[in-house]
Amino acid sequence: GEDVEQSLFLSVREGDSSVINCTYTDSSSTYLYWYKQEPGAGLQLLTYIFSNMDMKQDQRLTVLLNKKDKHLSLRIADTQTGDSAIYFCAEIALDSSYKLIFGSGTRLLVRP
Amino acid sequence: GAVVSQHPSRVICKSGTSVKIECRSLDFQATTMFWYRQFPKKSLMLMATSNEGSKATYEQGVEKDKFLINHASLTLSTLTVTSAHPEDSSFYICSARDREGVIQYFGAGTRLSVL
Numbered sequence: 001g002e003d004v005e006q007s008l009f010l011s012v013r014e015g016d017s018s019v020i021n022c023t024y025t026d027s028s029s030t031y032l033y034w035y036k037q038e039p040g041a042g043l044q045l046l047t048y049i050f051s052n053m054d055m056k057q058d059q060r061l062t063v064l065l066n067k068k069d070k071h072l073s074l075r076i077a078d079t080q081t082g083d084s085a086i087y088f089c090a091e092i093a094l095d096s097s098y099k100l101i102f103g104s105g106t107r108l109l110v111r112p
Numbered sequence: 113g114a115v116v117s118q119h120p121s122r123v124i125c126k127s128g129t130s131v132k133i134e135c136r137s138l139d140f141q142a143t144t145m146f147w148y149r150q151f152p153k154k155s156l157m158l159m160a161t162s163n164e165g166s167k168a169t170y171e172q173g174v175e176k177d178k179f180l181i182n183h184a185s186l187t188l189s190t191l192t193v194t195s196a197h198p199e200d201s202s203f204y205i206c207s208a209r210d211r212e213g214v215i216q217y218f219g220a221g222t223r224l225s226v227l
Contacts, residue, residue: 031214035218040203040221040223041220041221042116042118042205042218042219042220042221043156043205043207043218044218045215045216045217045218048214048215088155088156092214097161097169098144098209098213098214098216099146099158099161100146100158100207100216102155102156103155104154104155105154105155
């Protein structure tokens with residue numbers, strides 16, 4: 001079955017770029033997502049990419065997809081303290097259930 | 113983006129009582145909604161898939177008689193935690209799938225504390 005893995009923690013200085021990495025196991029066409037969760041809140045969809053794309057950029061966010069290595073990354077440019085949160089990578093199930101398979105989440109800490 | 117409203121945001125109840133949590137899609141019709149449970153510092157665990165007009169599909173290990181799901185309309189799904197016990201204390205989050213099926217929008221979550 002599908003599996004999604006992420007590193008657990010990342011600490012960066014304010015103003016630097018952050019890169020959060022994710023690996024997935026499904027080899028078929030799929031959608032991949034990045035969600036942000038602030039403390040005590042639900043999940044906010046940041047961006048998503050279809051597996052036939054290599055890159056997607058939206059303001060400070062850049063998603064890179066290496067389909068050969070099944071590696072997805074989220075780059076946040078000019079990281080701000082407000083970006084401190086947990087970032088979840090997710091993949092959609094290929095069956096008709098449309099379930100999301102989540103990674104464990106990466107806690108991003110932005111130091112002033 | 114689309115908006116999903118979840119209510120209440122926080123509930124404290126006594127052991128043995130039942131608690132109902134509502135999930136509404138405010139500006140779109142959601143034929144499918146999902147209910148998740150999240151433990152502290154952990155990822156989301158899918159509990160069940162709620163389909164409008166039909167029975168919910170529960171994940172393995174989730175007691176359907178304990179966690180009752182009703183999806184009576186295209187904009188509302190409810191999760192009732194029956195006879196709640198302290199071990200049911202958790203953060204419950206719902207999501208709604210858009211019509212195209214590829215995006216899930218999440219509610220703000222409900223923090224349940226059972227005393």
